[in-house]
Amino acid sequence: MKAGISFKLTGLVLAISVLPLFLYQVISFSATRNTIVDMATRHSTNLLNEQASHLSLQMAQIEDLIRNIESVDEIKQAVARVETANTKDTSFEFLSTQARIGYILSGYGSLKGLVSIDLFTRSGRHYHVGDTLNISGINRPLLGRLQSDTQAAGNAVAWHGIEDNVNSTSSKRKVIVASKMLNRLDGSGLKTEPLAMLQVNFDPEFVYRHFHEIESREGSTLLVVDAKRRLLFHPDSRLIGQSINPELARLVRGQQGSMMISLNEQPVALNFRMLPINGWYIVSLVPQATLLEPVSRIAQAGIVILLLSLLLIFLFIRLYSIHIINPLRAICDGFRDFQAGRLEPHWRLPKAQTLQELGELTSWFNAFLDRAQEREQAEANLRIAATAFEAQEGMVITDAEQIIIRVNQAFCDTTGYSSEEVTGQHIRLLQSGRHGAEFYREMWQAVAKTGSWQGEVWNRRKNGSHYPEWLTVTSVRNEHGQTTHYVGTMTDITLRKRAEEEIQRLAYFDPLTNLPNRRMLLDTLERAIARSTRNGQSGALLFIDMDNFKDLNDTQGHDKGDLMLQQVAQRLRQHTRGSDTVARLGGDEFVVLLEGLGDEIANAASHSKAVADKLLASLQADYVLGKHVHHSSCSIGVALFSGEENRIEDILKQADLAMYQAKSAGRNAVCFFDQGMQQTVDERAQLESSLREAIARNQLELHYQVQVNHAGMPVGAEALLRWHHPERGSIPPVQFIPLAEKGELIILLGNWVLETACRQLKEWSRHPASAELTLAVNISPRQFHQADFVQQVVETIARTGANPARLKLEITESMLLDHASITISKMEALKSRGIGFALDDFGTGYSSLAYLKRLPLDQLKIDRGFVCGLQQAGHDAAIVRTILALAETLDMAVIAEGVETIEQQELLASMGCHNYQGYFFGRPLPPEKFVQHHLLAEFA
Ligand SMILES: Nc1nc2c(ncn2[C@@H]2O[C@@H]3COP(=O)(O)O[C@H]4[C@@H](O)[C@H](n5cnc6c(=O)[nH]c(N)nc65)O[C@@H]4COP(=O)(O)O[C@H]3[C@H]2O)c(=O)[nH]1
Numbered sequence: 001m002k003a004g005i006s007f008k009l010t011g012l013v014l015a016i017s018v019l020p021l022f023l024y025q026v027i028s029f030s031a032t033r034n035t036i037v038d039m040a041t042r043h044s045t046n047l048l049n050e051q052a053s054h055l056s057l058q059m060a061q062i063e064d065l066i067r068n069i070e071s072v073d074e075i076k077q078a079v080a081r082v083e084t085a086n087t088k089d090t091s092f093e094f095l096s097t098q099a100r101i102g103y104i105l106s107g108y109g110s111l112k113g114l115v116s117i118d119l120f121t122r123s124g125r126h127y128h129v130g131d132t133l134n135i136s137g138i139n140r141p142l143l144g145r146l147q148s149d150t151q152a153a154g155n156a157v158a159w160h161g162i163e164d165n166v167n168s169t170s171s172k173r174k175v176i177v178a179s180k181m182l183n184r185l186d187g188s189g190l191k192t193e194p195l196a197m198l199q200v201n202f203d204p205e206f207v208y209r210h211f212h213e214i215e216s217r218e219g220s221t222l223l224v225v226d227a228k229r230r231l232l233f234h235p236d237s238r239l240i241g242q243s244i245n246p247e248l249a250r251l252v253r254g255q256q257g258s259m260m261i262s263l264n265e266q267p268v269a270l271n272f273r274m275l276p277i278n279g280w281y282i283v284s285l286v287p288q289a290t291l292l293e294p295v296s297r298i299a300q301a302g303i304v305i306l307l308l309s310l311l312l313i314f315l316f317i318r319l320y321s322i323h324i325i326n327p328l329r330a331i332c333d334g335f336r337d338f339q340a341g342r343l344e345p346h347w348r349l350p351k352a353q354t355l356q357e358l359g360e361l362t363s364w365f366n367a368f369l370d371r372a373q374e375r376e377q378a379e380a381n382l383r384i385a386a387t388a389f390e391a392q393e394g395m396v397i398t399d400a401e402q403i404i405i406r407v408n409q410a411f412c413d414t415t416g417y418s419s420e421e422v423t424g425q426h427i428r429l430l431q432s433g434r435h436g437a438e439f440y441r442e443m444w445q446a447v448a449k450t451g452s453w454q455g456e457v458w459n460r461r462k463n464g465s466h467y468p469e470w471l472t473v474t475s476v477r478n479e480h481g482q483t484t485h486y487v488g489t490m491t492d493i494t495l496r497k498r499a500e501e502e503i504q505r506l507a508y509f510d511p512l513t514n515l516p517n518r519r520m521l522l523d524t525l526e527r528a529i530a531r532s533t534r535n536g537q538s539g540a541l542l543f544i545d546m547d548n549f550k551d552l553n554d555t556q557g558h559d560k561g562d563l564m565l566q567q568v569a570q571r572l573r574q575h576t577r578g579s580d581t582v583a584r585l586g587g588d589e590f591v592v593l594l595e596g597l598g599d600e601i602a603n604a605a606s607h608s609k610a611v612a613d614k615l616l617a618s619l620q621a622d623y624v625l626g627k628h629v630h631h632s633s634c635s636i637g638v639a640l641f642s643g644e645e646n647r648i649e650d651i652l653k654q655a656d657l658a659m660y661q662a663k664s665a666g667r668n669a670v671c672f673f674d675q676g677m678q679q680t681v682d683e684r685a686q687l688e689s690s691l692r693e694a695i696a697r698n699q700l701e702l703h704y705q706v707q708v709n710h711a712g713m714p715v716g717a718e719a720l721l722r723w724h725h726p727e728r729g730s731i732p733p734v735q736f737i738p739l740a741e742k743g744e745l746i747i748l749l750g751n752w753v754l755e756t757a758c759r760q761l762k763e764w765s766r767h768p769a770s771a772e773l774t775l776a777v778n779i780s781p782r783q784f785h786q787a788d789f790v791q792q793v794v795e796t797i798a799r800t801g802a803n804p805a806r807l808k809l810e811i812t813e814s815m816l817l818d819h820a821s822i823t824i825s826k827m828e829a830l831k832s833r834g835i836g837f838a839l840d841d842f843g844t845g846y847s848s849l850a851y852l853k854r855l856p857l858d859q860l861k862i863d864r865g866f867v868c869g870l871q872q873a874g875h876d877a878a879i880v881r882t883i884l885a886l887a888e889t890l891d892m893a894v895i896a897e898g899v900e901t902i903e904q905q906e907l908l909a910s911m912g913c914h915n916y917q918g919y920f921f922g923r924p925l926p927p928e929k930f931v932q933h934h935l936l937a938e939f940a
Helices: 005-071 073-084 092-106 140-152 204-218 246-251 293-340 356-389 409-415 437-450 494-508 518-535 549-556 558-574 601-620 648-664 675-696 733-741 745-764 789-800 813-817 820-831 849-854 864-868 876-890 902-911 927-939
Strands: 114-121 126-130 158-164 174-185 192-202 221-225 231-233 256-263 266-275 280-287 394-399 404-407 452-460 466-477 483-492 539-546 581-586 589-594 623-625 628-630 634-641 670-672 700-708 714-725 729-731 774-778 807-812 836-842 859-862 893-897
Touching: 005 073, 005 114, 005 174, 005 192, 005 204, 005 256, 005 266, 005 280, 005 293, 073 092, 073 114, 073 174, 073 192, 092 114, 092 126, 114 174, 140 158, 140 174, 140 192, 174 204, 192 204, 204 221, 204 231, 246 256, 246 266, 293 356, 394 409, 409 483, 437 452, 437 466, 466 494, 494 518, 518 539, 518 581, 518 589, 518 648, 539 558, 539 601, 539 648, 549 558, 549 628, 558 581, 558 589, 558 601, 558 623, 558 628, 589 601, 601 634, 601 670, 634 648, 648 670, 675 714, 675 733, 675 745, 700 745, 700 774, 700 927, 714 733, 714 745, 714 927, 733 745, 745 774, 745 789, 745 807, 774 836, 789 820, 807 813, 813 820, 813 836, 820 836, 820 849, 849 876, 859 876, 864 876, 864 893, 876 893, 876 902
Parallel strands: 634 670, 714 774, 774 807, 807 836, 836 859, 859 893
Antiparallel strands: 114 126, 114 192, 158 174, 174 192, 221 231, 221 280, 256 266, 266 280, 394 404, 394 483, 452 466, 466 483, 539 589, 539 634, 581 589, 623 628, 700 714, 714 729
16 A cells, blocks of 8 residues: 555654754753763762862861871970879979970860870870769770771871760760871981870761751762771761671772762762872762763653644644645546546535645646536537437538538438438438428528528428428527537428327217218308308208117117218218308217308298208118118208307207107107207206206106006005195106106116115015015116116115015016116115116017017016007007017916006906006005005005
């Protein structure tokens, strides 16, 4: 791993600052140490010299004292006289001589520190000057030793060092002793003989007073050692008189010396000096630790300085890192991330505030990133442009003169030209000729003015075919605003146009017949009305509905139905003019719009009638539907219009009404709308709104018509709806049920009926006489086809608590035809819950046998019409027989409705029909009356 700049810098700074500093510390420590040791040694030597001088001076004074006394002949003579005198001599001369000796000695007693001067004669006389004492207390053994040592010293002063005071009663127990024999020439004059020993006792405290001060000042130990290496002075006074350490004694030799020794395993600086006067040594012992204490303080200071230096260097490097290394590192990281593509697009370095150069470097780095990003963006743009250029849309680039310089593949695919074929050609090469010069002039003017143009253009392919394209022309301008190029983007919209046309066709045309659909018709009608308003010409709307078309669909299938509708459309177009509009509204409903029928309404009517008749006739002709030939007719309603007083919806409604009128009139007819018709329509509308209110205002009621068995016993009833209108009285169901069936109202009514009937069933279930009755409820087709019909019935039963086994739903044949499978599954779902089914009006429709077999029916209801016609000549009796046989085959019960006479009943019974409903057995009655009439006996 490469060392970072921070690491190197640290090393460098340490190398150039700390190492020299350290070396300096070591050298200066060493030098200081030597210097201090030198100085200490010198100081010690000086001190010793000084002390030695001082001590020598004192010794010299003592010696001088001794020699002065010795030199006094008078004292020697006096001593000699005394010594030769008789010991018992008490003469005056003798005594005065003795006094004289004392007197002479006392003349020398003024020396400072002097304890005493003693003179011991050979005969044992003792003269004492100095401290006060009892002279009799002489330490004889000591004296003897001193005398012999003194004698041994010969003419020299004997220095005895520290000794016990020979005068044992003296206050100074220890004294420094120097002595000298006083000699005189013997009688021959050639030899000397000792007269007495002159002894000077000196106070050691006075001598060594300075030493204590010196020791305490220097922290060293100062010793005085005599020639016999005994301690004359030691700070610890208990050691005085003892021999010094043998090792030390070995080293202390010669005049003077200075060395480092190890004493008691401690390094000690030894310094000594001999006193020439008596061979004593002054010795100084300084422990190295004491000696080097200043040095160690200096060393400590050095270490502190070194540490401070390191701290400063560290701080310096830290600051350096923060202010210089970190920005540099950030730039390095930035480059690395840039290289690795990890840099966020808009990431930039914050400008370094520390150094101008770093700030510049950061700015340059950021500028570099800006450039790189711009370049990257430009490259991306180029790539995008290149990709875009080769996109699905055709693209062409021309120069300012509209000469093609580049096209893409899509362009080539669309136009059929290769790139080489069109390059260098004028763009007008593509012109189809469908647009005039004006078109292109306007286009280029728009480009020049706004910079672009777009719109639909017809161009020509290489093979000469024309195609529509959506073209966008954009001018490319230079910085002076001059157009340098044009870029054309073109999308072939052939398919889109086709799709649009198809959408248009689907939106406005009926896909089956290709006739305009309702929407187109409404547009056309609106324009026709507007035209009629403008030109005063009348128009007519013919509403055509094929009769019984549903039958064809149901019996022959939708394919045949579709075929027929296409043929109808074809015939309608054939028999109308090109200016007339033929449209299909849906199902089997067609409309023909006639315009320009003149300003006379009567003429318009007759013209319309003629057209309608013609159409009626043409639509009556046989239709060949594959192998099947179908005969049909139509009903046509005509509504005339003139000017704007007619609204589109009104005209359509009027024609529709007229068509219904035609249907009611027996079909295959033409009927014109008139005001009477309108009145009926209005009345119906009125009725419808009243009916809504009727439910809310409780104007509805269920009546029950009894159903009996062969014995005339009630077995059930049919619920029939009654409306008691507050103004119009009782309105029969035939008047309002078909109307309700046209809309959602029938659902509301049906639910109400079902709920009421179920409640009635529940009520009957409480009385034994009525508990076994079944109740038939009419269900309208629309109600039955409700998606949640089954659920509604089940919920109603659950809500009311009716017994489902007593409920019978009456359905009609017509409702069975549509959505057969769903119908059957709904019936089966209800059947599985116990609910029964009766087929109402059986025989009037066209239920196929096969179909009937699949239905879970319980009962067939013979239509009233057949019952009515039983006694008349015709097919009714045969039909009834057939129905009965059929029911037997299918294992279904049969009930005849509309039985009015006993004959009818007997006839039916003879045919095998044993259940009846009709006025003969009872009219529909309100619940209370029903009970009164039919069940009272039972209740009683
Ligand atoms: N001439 C004659 N008529 C007899 C005789 N016995 C019964 N009728 C009538 O025949 C109709 C029988 O009902 P429908 O065929 O289901 O025909 C019903 C039924 O299709 C419908 N309708 C009645 N109530 C309801 C209802 O609640 N819901 C639905 N969807 N339709 C209902 O209205 C139709 C007419 O009902 P109504 O006027 O009540 O007429 C009833 C009844 O009064 C008779 O001996 N001679």
